[in-house]
Amino acid sequence: MTGKLVLENLKNRPMRTLLSVLLIGVPVTLILTLVGLSHGMLEDAQRRTRAVGADIIVRPPGSNFLNLSGAMPEGIAGALEKLPHVKLAVGVVNQQVQGVTLGVVGVDLKKFDEISGGFHRLSGTTFQGPDDVMVDQYYASEKGLKPGDYVTLANHRWRVSGIFEGGKLAHIVAPIARLQELTSNVGKISQAYVKLDNPANTSAVVQYLKSDPGWSEYQTYSMKDFIALYSVNNIPGLRQFVWVVITIGVVIGFAVVCLSMYMAVLQRTREIGILKALGASDAFILRVIVAEALLMGVGGTILGIVLSYGAWWLIRTLVPASIQMVIVREWWPIALFITLVGAGFGSLYPGLSAARRDAIEALAYE
Amino acid sequence: MNSGGIIETAGLRKVYRVGKVDVPALRGVDLNVKAGEFLSIVGPSGSGKSTLFHIIGGLTPPTSGQVRVGGEDLASMTEAGRTRLRKRTVGFVFQKFNLLPNLTARDNIEIARFIAGNRKHDAGFGEALRLLGIEQRLDHKPNALSGGEQQRVAIARAIVNHPAILLADEPTGNLDTENSKAVLEILKDLNTRLGQTILMITHNPEAAAYGHRVVQMRDGKIVEGAGDQGPGVGE
Numbered sequence: 173m174t175g176k177l178v179l180e181n182l183k184n185r186p187m188r189t190l191l192s193v194l195l196i197g198v199p200v201t202l203i204l205t206l207v208g209l210s211h212g213m214l215e216d217a218q219r220r221t222r223a224v225g226a227d228i229i230v231r232p233p234g235s236n237f238l239n240l241s242g243a244m245p246e247g248i249a250g251a252l253e254k255l256p257h258v259k260l261a262v263g264v265v266n267q268q269v270q271g272v273t274l275g276v277v278g279v280d281l282k283k284f285d286e287i288s289g290g291f292h293r294l295s296g297t298t299f300q301g302p303d304d305v306m307v308d309q310y311y312a313s314e315k316g317l318k319p320g321d322y323v324t325l326a327n328h329r330w331r332v333s334g335i336f337e338g339g340k341l342a343h344i345v346a347p348i349a350r351l352q353e354l355t356s357n358v359g360k361i362s363q364a365y366v367k368l369d370n371p372a373n374t375s376a377v378v379q380y381l382k383s384d385p386g387w388s389e390y391q392t393y394s395m396k397d398f399i400a401l402y403s404v405n406n407i408p409g410l411r412q413f414v415w416v417v418i419t420i421g422v423v424i425g426f427a428v429v430c431l432s433m434y435m436a437v438l439q440r441t442r443e444i445g446i447l448k449a450l451g452a453s454d455a456f457i458l459r460v461i462v463a464e465a466l467l468m469g470v471g472g473t474i475l476g477i478v479l480s481y482g483a484w485w486l487i488r489t490l491v492p493a494s495i496q497m498v499i500v501r502e503w504w505p506i507a508l509f510i511t512l513v514g515a516g517f518g519s520l521y522p523g524l525s526a527a528r529r530d531a532i533e534a535l536a537y538e
Numbered sequence: 539m540n541s542g543g544i545i546e547t548a549g550l551r552k553v554y555r556v557g558k559v560d561v562p563a564l565r566g567v568d569l570n571v572k573a574g575e576f577l578s579i580v581g582p583s584g585s586g587k588s589t590l591f592h593i594i595g596g597l598t599p600p601t602s603g604q605v606r607v608g609g610e611d612l613a614s615m616t617e618a619g620r621t622r623l624r625k626r627t628v629g630f631v632f633q634k635f636n637l638l639p640n641l642t643a644r645d646n647i648e649i650a651r652f653i654a655g656n657r658k659h660d661a662g663f664g665e666a667l668r669l670l671g672i673e674q675r676l677d678h679k680p681n682a683l684s685g686g687e688q689q690r691v692a693i694a695r696a697i698v699n700h701p702a703i704l705l706a707d708e709p710t711g712n713l714d715t716e717n718s719k720a721v722l723e724i725l726k727d728l729n730t731r732l733g734q735t736i737l738m739i740t741h742n743p744e745a746a747a748y749g750h751r752v753v754q755m756r757d758g759k760i761v762e763g764a765g766d767q768g769p770g771v772g773e
């Protein structure tokens with residue numbers, strides 16, 4: 173019966189209910205989108221790195237998995253190839269072209285094809301000249317590019333020679349020599365991918381590179397370990413940022429529910445008086461108000477999940493190369509819990525004020 | 539004070555505090571109502587009728603004096619005790635019907651059962667619904683019911699838990715003559731057939747005449763008809 177009363181109350185003030193659900197749903201969407209973005213970006217980076225097909229990655233001294241500070245001599249790739257068990261070593265140059273989310277990678281296409289099996293071209297050709305770039309279908313879709321079009325990257329006008337299937341190395345690849353020149357890195361590389369004769373030798377080679385005085389200054393990782401570093405916990409500030417957004421979500425949910433239920437209690441003063449005249453206890457009235465708020469919280473969470481799919485679709489449609497988002501279902505119950513906490517606390521004050529209302533005054537309310 | 543009445547008051551006083559001023563609403567009311575009696579209380583506005591109704595119904599505590607309803611002493615009763623009294627001992631019928639607008643007539647009756655914790659099937663209640671003539675209107679919400687129908691639903695809600703006392707505050711105040719007569723006949727019928735004790739406040743002398751006894755109030759006191767002058771129970 174309590175459930176019926178709560179449902180009828182929600183049904184009979186549809187605009188208030190819908191607005192409250194919408195306002196609860198928006199922060200839920202923000203939380204789910206932020207979490208989806210952090211997971212999506214990291215998973216995309218992991219996937220592209222894994223697809224390179226290398227066993228080991230060597231990076232400059234002082235760099236970490238996120239930040240490529242400095243550069244290494246180009247000759248390092250050749251030196252690496254002379255080590256036992258090393259079959260191939262390919263140096264690349266990384267250059268950010270749009271914020272921190274999108275970069276162009278300079279490669280020696282011939283050598284890179286040997287290590288990775290090459291890019292699967294969807295249209296166009298490989299580089300036909302030093303100022304050609306190849307882009308993946310996501311970047312092509314985001315910028316509306318097709319083979320033969322021109323695009324400005326790193327303050328340079330490039331011709332798009334071909335479009336390849338995304339998911340390998342980068343969204344944009346350019347000839348390494350031209351990118352070195354344009355970024356004042358002639359004779360230098362940002363990192364080197366190493367392919368071994370047998371992946372079983374990875375630990376031994378990594379161990380050697382870390383302990384040998386000539387190599388120990390470089391940051392050496394097995395690809396497996398390097399890919400594992402792409403986690404939310406390893407991005408400085410990201411976890412804190414997510415918590416800030418969650419806190420904002422709880423506060424907004426609390427405020428919306430508090431205001432909405434306070435209005436509802438005012439509108440229903442007479443009904444509260446009727447319930448009291450029927451013998452409803454303070455706890456019963458509080459329960460009705462809190463249950464109504466929690467139900468709106470559930471509705472807001474469902475709407476937030478639906479809207480997060482909308483955000484996912486928009487990102488995928490409009491900026492598929494710049495940012496990536498995934499739907500993280502594990503966060504649905506967390507979002508629900510967050511919303512219910514906000515809604516539960518938000519309804520306490522209106523609920524208690526309704527429960528403590530004087531029955532005679534409430535019955536006389538017009 | 540115990541003289542066997544279902545409602546007994548002695549020296550009952552109620553003072554409301556309005557700002558910094560004390561406003562006496564009841565100035566020593568002595569009343570005895572026997573089980574099965576149909577009592578009408580009349581009096582001008584401000585005479586204390588509604589305050590007496592609210593105290594007997596457990597909606598507000600008295601300031602001083604004694605009041606026993608269904609054998610329970612309301613003067614010393616806590617808020618929780620008065621809530622319990624409203625659940626089980628008294629049923630209210632108001633001038634403005636006071637049905638919950640979002641629920642159907644059936645649910646308005648059911649919620650009173652639910653709040654009282656009354657989960658038992660009550661076959662006899664169907665008879666009461668037939669008596670009230672609202673069987674066909676139970677699935678409508680209050681805004682789809684006429685005033686007379688709403689008041690009949692309110693009466694059904696008030697008696698669904700078989701309270702010892704039915705308190706009716708101007709039950710015909712918002713009804714036309716025909717519906718007023720019908721509601722009063724129903725109250726009379728409930729009293730006669732089921733022995734329902736009824737305490738009715740009214741301004742209308744014709745309505746008051748339906749009671750076994752009429753009590754006149756003025757300035758917070760009973761000025762006429764305080765004693766047990768009514769007919770025997772079930773008469």
